[in-house]
Amino acid sequence: MTATFEPTVETTVSLTIDGSTVEVPAGTSIHKACESVDIDTPTLCWAENLTPVNVCRVCVVEVEGQRALVPSCARAVEDGMVVETDSERVRHSRKMVLEFLGSGVELDQAPELQKWMEHYGSDTSRYDQYELPALKMGEAPKIQDNLYIRDYDRCVLCYKCVEACGDDAQHTYAIAVSGRGFDARISTEFDVTLPDSACVYCGNCIGVCPTGAIQFKTEYDLRSVDDWRPDDQEITRTVCSYCGVGCNLELHTQDDTIVKVTSPADHSVTSGMLCVKGRFGWQYVQPLDPPTRKRSR
Amino acid sequence: MFGAGGGTSSYREVEETDVILLWGSNAREAHPIYFHHVLKGLDNGATMYAVDPRRTSSAKFADVWLGLDVGTDVAMANAMGREIIAADLHNKAFIAHSSRGFDEYRAHVEPYTLAYAEEITGVPAEAIREAAHAYATADRAQILWTLGITEHHNGVDNVKSLCNLALLTGHIGRWGSGLVPLRGQNNVQGGGDMGALPNKLPGFQDITNDEHRAKFEAVYGMELNPVNGRHLTLMFEAMGEGTIKAAYCIGENPADSEADSEHARTLLEGLDMLVVQDIFMTRTAELADVVLPSSVGWAECDGTVTSSERRVQRVRAAVTPPGECRHDHEIIGDLARRMGVEWGNPTPEDLWDELRSLSPMHAGMSYGRLEAEGGLQWPCPTDDHPGSPYLHGWLWDDDLGGRDPSPFSLTHHEGPKEHLSDEFPLRLTTGRALDSYNTGVQSSGFESPIRTGDELDMNPVDAAGLGIEDGERVLVSSPRGSVEMGVRVQPDIPIGLTFTTFHFPDLVDINTITNDEWDRDSGTAEFKAAAIRVEKLAAAGRE
Numbered sequence: 001m002t003a004t005f006e007p008t009v010e011t012t013v014s015l016t017i018d019g020s021t022v023e024v025p026a027g028t029s030i031h032k033a034c035e036s037v038d039i040d041t042p043t044l045c046w047a048e049n050l051t052p053v054n055v056c057r058v059c060v061v062e063v064e065g066q067r068a069l070v071p072s073c074a075r076a077v078e079d080g081m082v083v084e085t086d087s088e089r090v091r092h093s094r095k096m097v098l099e100f101l102g103s104g105v106e107l108d109q110a111p112e113l114q115k116w117m118e119h120y121g122s123d124t125s126r127y128d129q130y131e132l133p134a135l136k137m138g139e140a141p142k143i144q145d146n147l148y149i150r151d152y153d154r155c156v157l158c159y160k161c162v163e164a165c166g167d168d169a170q171h172t173y174a175i176a177v178s179g180r181g182f183d184a185r186i187s188t189e190f191d192v193t194l195p196d197s198a199c200v201y202c203g204n205c206i207g208v209c210p211t212g213a214i215q216f217k218t219e220y221d222l223r224s225v226d227d228w229r230p231d232d233q234e235i236t237r238t239v240c241s242y243c244g245v246g247c248n249l250e251l252h253t254q255d256d257t258i259v260k261v262t263s264p265a266d267h268s269v270t271s272g273m274l275c276v277k278g279r280f281g282w283q284y285v286q287p288l289d290p291p292t293r294k295r296s297r
Numbered sequence: 298m299f300g301a302g303g304g305t306s307s308y309r310e311v312e313e314t315d316v317i318l319l320w321g322s323n324a325r326e327a328h329p330i331y332f333h334h335v336l337k338g339l340d341n342g343a344t345m346y347a348v349d350p351r352r353t354s355s356a357k358f359a360d361v362w363l364g365l366d367v368g369t370d371v372a373m374a375n376a377m378g379r380e381i382i383a384a385d386l387h388n389k390a391f392i393a394h395s396s397r398g399f400d401e402y403r404a405h406v407e408p409y410t411l412a413y414a415e416e417i418t419g420v421p422a423e424a425i426r427e428a429a430h431a432y433a434t435a436d437r438a439q440i441l442w443t444l445g446i447t448e449h450h451n452g453v454d455n456v457k458s459l460c461n462l463a464l465l466t467g468h469i470g471r472w473g474s475g476l477v478p479l480r481g482q483n484n485v486q487g488g489g490d491m492g493a494l495p496n497k498l499p500g501f502q503d504i505t506n507d508e509h510r511a512k513f514e515a516v517y518g519m520e521l522n523p524v525n526g527r528h529l530t531l532m533f534e535a536m537g538e539g540t541i542k543a544a545y546c547i548g549e550n551p552a553d554s555e556a557d558s559e560h561a562r563t564l565l566e567g568l569d570m571l572v573v574q575d576i577f578m579t580r581t582a583e584l585a586d587v588v589l590p591s592s593v594g595w596a597e598c599d600g601t602v603t604s605s606e607r608r609v610q611r612v613r614a615a616v617t618p619p620g621e622c623r624h625d626h627e628i629i630g631d632l633a634r635r636m637g638v639e640w641g642n643p644t645p646e647d648l649w650d651e652l653r654s655l656s657p658m659h660a661g662m663s664y665g666r667l668e669a670e671g672g673l674q675w676p677c678p679t680d681d682h683p684g685s686p687y688l689h690g691w692l693w694d695d696d697l698g699g700r701d702p703s704p705f706s707l708t709h710h711e712g713p714k715e716h717l718s719d720e721f722p723l724r725l726t727t728g729r730a731l732d733s734y735n736t737g738v739q740s741s742g743f744e745s746p747i748r749t750g751d752e753l754d755m756n757p758v759d760a761a762g763l764g765i766e767d768g769e770r771v772l773v774s775s776p777r778g779s780v781e782m783g784v785r786v787q788p789d790i791p792i793g794l795t796f797t798t799f800h801f802p803d804l805v806d807i808n809t810i811t812n813d814e815w816d817r818d819s820g821t822a823e824f825k826a827a828a829i830r831v832e833k834l835a836a837a838g839r840e
Contacts, residue, residue: 145746171336195746200731236615239602241595242734244480245331246604251615258616275329276732284742285596
């Protein structure tokens, strides 16, 4: 009498990255293989808890014998593959991609991207002489409720929010990319307001947004009065107080006050995703009285 | 019936299962992140059957929705059992080795033919047959349920009926197969594990067992009462009889949450002494003689909670409690001190380590391991034990290790206690909405742009028959009372059934009309089935 299980057989693949031999399980992405030997790769549209969509081209590497640069986040390793992550061609490509993104989008709330732009010497100001390409959306932030705001001047169209809202997690499909070219943007159906859309306010789009284009209203308000101070913030890991699923929360606190909530992407219960109660339901701990933000419990 | 008070399976298993029976659960709204695991299972190819009187947002993701009448779950499960046997799809080797009472079960379910079940449940026989065959023939299959199963006067029978199906097919004790009751509160599992039950010491050790009790007495340094206590429902009965004269209520709001809540409030008001320890001035606290303000367990105090997959995880203090709010364990320690017992000033970790010394299933879970390993699933008896992703693997061992095989249970279809009548012709059932929670004490703290649930959902046919329009305010009455509320006309609720949430007692005091008939084994009231009448306000003389 046995309940049998097939053991998973793992085959190993050997490849060369920047001159060193690397062995990883078959199916590993080049990006993960680089990570395993401490080679840091810039990413934008990739996230640990999402399926790669291959749109940003920030993570490209050179693979011997391939005509084009390949996105390391989505390409699986192959036996005998020879990968260059820091060739002149790779550096040049990453520099240009970051410049293009930065020339049309506000990236001052994307410290990770800024770090890479500095690393590759990206200079977005060199496009300023041409009046056309440096256009921003020029839209005022969409503030439609007290939970979160959308500021599409900061949107790099990385699709992460679309994926988190759709197939990769929430399966709600409230948002998609509408329009083409310069008019492309993330939108609800017919651009209706969020409460009128299919949105269920899980805020998983906020959780994955790399540029602050979608952010907590609490964060937006504090930034508006120049009082958002990440260096003074603490992150405490705990468990949500609603239902019995046991989602881990990271409470971001500033001045002994919760200012936003995230969940770790590597947590087995949530994979970084939350529902409306977990993401926004903490406010009863400290009913806020804006603008003083004094607790009235 | 398998000898443990917890769900059998890990969340990840539902991603790798083949057939899902989602029974009496709107997990999409009540357990949204668990439902993400279900969605992964569906994306991986699983087939889902949703058994629910309502076509819920969860049911809309199912391959088949079996919209049974409220309270006919036993008939449905017994018919599925009968069909599995009749089609020779039961797991004979497993039944012979790991169960007992099969012959009695087979004889007992014989009258539950598909035709009879269709008549009772209102679900087409062919759909019941399909679900039964899919479940029985799957390599791996899980049954998930919530309060749609338990909040009935025969909730325990409902659960046993589902367990029978697992026993019949061997969908238990294996990765990907199991029985998954989803817990409604972040530590309802942990509360039971810690002995917050009238008949249990921590770790499900019996209070009536001399050996178990002696172990605790040695550590506590005092004799323990060997008699089982009362659960909440019996406490309220005892208040009515006058045998309970004082109550100490910690983190519970029965003045709003009890069925027939007007009756519950009268009983609480009649106590000689009511002490309430809570983070808010709840309606129960307003009735109290003494209120002890406490800190928020998951954001202002350290400790542990246990989830629906038996995972013990750390909660941590992130902010300072306001004003005079103090930690629960400190308040209780001070009370003990006033009563002449000195417990010192233990930290949450000290208390946890004491628990580990007394509860074998928690013994291997140090704070250090909980931190390093992202929580651990009980049982975890030793420091090097990895925890238990699923339970009851022993059922598949050649030698059952001296344990009794699992018994089949014989359950009878009864239906709801409160029958529909000319006077009360509609069925009322209650449940949760996505963005709110229980009596709203916590969830009213944030402004949700999508908040609904203070309306009565009605089928367009029922509404038209009464001349009621969408949004109209009406009078809703049961044998226990009446409330005024708005109507939301919507087609996902079947004809004859109405639904509302219990999240807004200040707006709609719905539990003044729900039924307080309760299960004699679990103490849970039949929140899911009251008989009501809906009237236009003008007709009721209220306009």
